[in-house]
Amino acid sequence: MSFEPKYAIVTGADSGIGRATAVALAKAGMDVGVTWHSDEEGAEETAREVRELGRNAVTKKLDTTDLDACGDAVDALAEELGGLDVFVNNAGTGDNGPFLEMPLEDWRHTMSADLDGAFVCIQRAARRMVAAGNGGRIIGVTSVHEHQPRVGSAAYDAAKHGLGGLLKTLAIELGQHGITSNAVAPGEIATPMTGQTDQDPHEVSRPGVPLGRPGDAREVAAVIAFLASPASSYVTGASWPVDGGMLQMGPQAGSHIESDTWRDADKQ
Numbered sequence: 001m002s003f004e005p006k007y008a009i010v011t012g013a014d015s016g017i018g019r020a021t022a023v024a025l026a027k028a029g030m031d032v033g034v035t036w037h038s039d040e041e042g043a044e045e046t047a048r049e050v051r052e053l054g055r056n057a058v059t060k061k062l063d064t065t066d067l068d069a070c071g072d073a074v075d076a077l078a079e080e081l082g083g084l085d086v087f088v089n090n091a092g093t094g095d096n097g098p099f100l101e102m103p104l105e106d107w108r109h110t111m112s113a114d115l116d117g118a119f120v121c122i123q124r125a126a127r128r129m130v131a132a133g134n135g136g137r138i139i140g141v142t143s144v145h146e147h148q149p150r151v152g153s154a155a156y157d158a159a160k161h162g163l164g165g166l167l168k169t170l171a172i173e174l175g176q177h178g179i180t181s182n183a184v185a186p187g188e189i190a191t192p193m194t195g196q197t198d199q200d201p202h203e204v205s206r207p208g209v210p211l212g213r214p215g216d217a218r219e220v221a222a223v224i225a226f227l228a229s230p231a232s233s234y235v236t237g238a239s240w241p242v243d244g245g246m247l248q249m250g251p252q253a254g255s256h257i258e259s260d261t262w263r264d265a266d267k268q
Helices: 016-027 040-052 070-081 104-132 154-177 217-227 246-256
Strands: 007-010 031-036 057-061 086-089 136-141 179-186 239-242
Touching (some): 007 016, 070 104, 104 136, 154 179
Parallel strands (some): 007 031, 031 057
16 A cells, blocks of 8 residues: 555644644645634634645644544535544644642543544544545654653553554554554654743753753654654554653662752652
């Protein structure tokens, strides 16, 4: 089967990793569906950048906590684009707090946004790919916390672990249809979510990261673009950390932390 992606949807593409990914896929020759939750203006800016590259862009509001509507939004975008070859599940939230103090409502909100909604949207996308019979690419943006936990991030860690597991399961179930399923697991990336909007990560020092700095959203998008391309045809069921080496620092962090302040979720 020859895979030639023409149409992609990137959720949460109004800024940060999502915007960088939409632009990267447009550079690779794809028309792109852009979703937004609260920043319609940001989504339109992403669409403008895609169109400046000569590709079509369509936008739609998507709330992954609205499980009855988010799948319909994916279907509507695919219809407007004219097809769906690549689906990038990027939308989500980072809300969290100490486990002992976390209200069930907060837990459910994070799980709905990061895992339940992802299930609904990815399922709709996969059904379309299977029906079309042309193969496809499913890519989920998880986090380094898909692999290692963080104090104060019980709900986020659980949701990202779950999303990673879902994507691995899809790899073995959808492979017969020529559809690959992979995760990209960013570390600290200079985006609005980390409070670093428009900040040059090369000017920020992170001694605990082997590369010494946060990442740029375009560095994550480059890996996603590879996984969305024909060149990744034999890659599935994998999780690709894009973290400057952060995940390799376990023993070093364990031996070099000099106080108990890390135990306080409010100081994370």
